Amino acid sequence: MTTDRKNDWGTLIRPEMLPDSLSRPVVTPLSPSVVYASLTPDELDSQYEGRAQGYTYAREGHPNADVLAARIDAMEGCDGGLITGSGMAAVTAVLMGVLKAGDHMIGSDQLYGRSLRLMRDDLPRLGIATSLADPCDVDAMRAAIRPETRMILIEVVSNPTLRVADMAGIAALACEAGLLLVVDNTFTTPRGFRPFDHGADIVLHSVTKLLAGHSDVTLGWVCARDDALQKQIYDFAVTTGLTPSPFDCWLAERGLHTFGLRFDRAEMTAAALADALAGMAGVKRVLYPTRTDHPDAARAAELLGTRGCNMVSFEVEGGRAAANALTEAARGVAFAPTLGDVGTTLSHPASSSHRGLSAEAREALGMSEGFFRVSVGLEEPDALIAEFTRAVAASQAV
Numbered sequence: 001m002t003t004d005r006k007n008d009w010g011t012l013i014r015p016e017m018l019p020d021s022l023s024r025p026v027v028t029p030l031s032p033s034v035v036y037a038s039l040t041p042d043e044l045d046s047q048y049e050g051r052a053q054g055y056t057y058a059r060e061g062h063p064n065a066d067v068l069a070a071r072i073d074a075m076e077g078c079d080g081g082l083i084t085g086s087g088m089a090a091v092t093a094v095l096m097g098v099l100k101a102g103d104h105m106i107g108s109d110q111l112y113g114r115s116l117r118l119m120r121d122d123l124p125r126l127g128i129a130t131s132l133a134d135p136c137d138v139d140a141m142r143a144a145i146r147p148e149t150r151m152i153l154i155e156v157v158s159n160p161t162l163r164v165a166d167m168a169g170i171a172a173l174a175c176e177a178g179l180l181l182v183v184d185n186t187f188t189t190p191r192g193f194r195p196f197d198h199g200a201d202i203v204l205h206s207v208t209k210l211l212a213g214h215s216d217v218t219l220g221w222v223c224a225r226d227d228a229l230q231k232q233i234y235d236f237a238v239t240t241g242l243t244p245s246p247f248d249c250w251l252a253e254r255g256l257h258t259f260g261l262r263f264d265r266a267e268m269t270a271a272a273l274a275d276a277l278a279g280m281a282g283v284k285r286v287l288y289p290t291r292t293d294h295p296d297a298a299r300a301a302e303l304l305g306t307r308g309c310n311m312v313s314f315e316v317e318g319g320r321a322a323a324n325a326l327t328e329a330a331r332g333v334a335f336a337p338t339l340g341d342v343g344t345t346l347s348h349p350a351s352s353s354h355r356g357l358s359a360e361a362r363e364a365l366g367m368s369e370g371f372f373r374v375s376v377g378l379e380e381p382d383a384l385i386a387e388f389t390r391a392v393a394a395s396q397a398v
Contacts, residue, residue, distance in 0.1 A: 087206020090220030097236030101127030171199030
């Protein structure tokens with residue numbers, strides 16, 4: 001600290017400098033400031049016009065968001081990613097930042113429930129037409145294309161039915177038809193699959209889930225291969241205030257340090273749980289990508305190799321009464337509409353993520369009242385299997 005400014009600390013509310021230090025913090029500092037001061041209007045112009053790097057107003061960017069974005073960029077093999085206030089903010093920034101009235105987009109019919117709702121209810125009232133098609137059937141995707149189609153949105157592994165998209169076929173179709181291919185990589189994460197390596201134009205995440213991994217932040221991330229597209233997404237997100245919290249970004253960055261360890265451990269336990277569930281009386285089916293009875297087992301092996309990720313879905317016999325009995329008996333597992341925590345969580349799509357669909361629509365996608373999605377955490381496999389053994393037995397005793 002220079003002596004000629006030292007007295008500012010006692011007289012000014014916002015002194016212009018912090019204490020000097022020859023050392024630097026090992027942990028990324030938390031920067032909660034909403035506003036950043038520049039010396040002159042010329043300096044502010046330089047920042048806004050891209051001639052100098054700096055921060056102006058936190059809605060337009062802040063250090064903690066940039067640090068987190070850079071870490072996820074490195075994982076996905078890209079540059080210039082944007083952190084948003086939630087995973088759905090990332091989805092919204094892409095669809096509404098890129099598409100315009102008169103455009104048409106195709107979505108996987110296996111998407112997360114809120115993504116489906118955005119396509120079904122919100123985009124059409126803004127003049128953007130939408131269609132849904134089976135991501136496992138490239139011919140169905142092809143049949144949905146119109147002259148005004150501009151984009152296809154898919155998940156590599158679908159939420160919550162764990163179907164594996166025909167990534168190669170859809171990427172080739174998008175390239176042939178001149179369409180943008182957008183991939184929600186939340187379930188697989190870059191540890192399981194890197195969409196940019198397989199033809200994706202835009203990749204997004206709900207950072208809230210596996211990447212942050214502790215159920216204490218709400219964030220999204222999105223990156224486009226093309227800089228002009230990324231600028232459109234950024235401008236929409238900034239204009240509409242899809243802003244991430246610095247504290248959430250700081251927590252998520254901390255979570256990323258253990259991401260690989262958490263992912264591998266949860267994946268190992270998920271595979272063991274899937275096999276155990278398949279042998280339980282009353283379980284009608286189990287969905288896990290590395291199991292040979294998965295409907296897309298060959299494609300899963302091609303895209304994911306030996307990676308099965310941490311999500312398991314299964315269906316028990318019986319209706320809502322059986323579902324209630326199962327969740328009530330699984331006292332050691334949080335029944336919650338989320339995924340990616342250090343602890344295992346159990347979700348019931350019919351009453352949470354896909355409650356907006358009719359019962360008939362859910363049944364068509366394979367989501368009955370007895371259908372559950374499990375986000376496997378870091379528990380000991382034997383303890384988790386014992387908990388589900390009791391819960392499934394309770395569901396069948398109804």
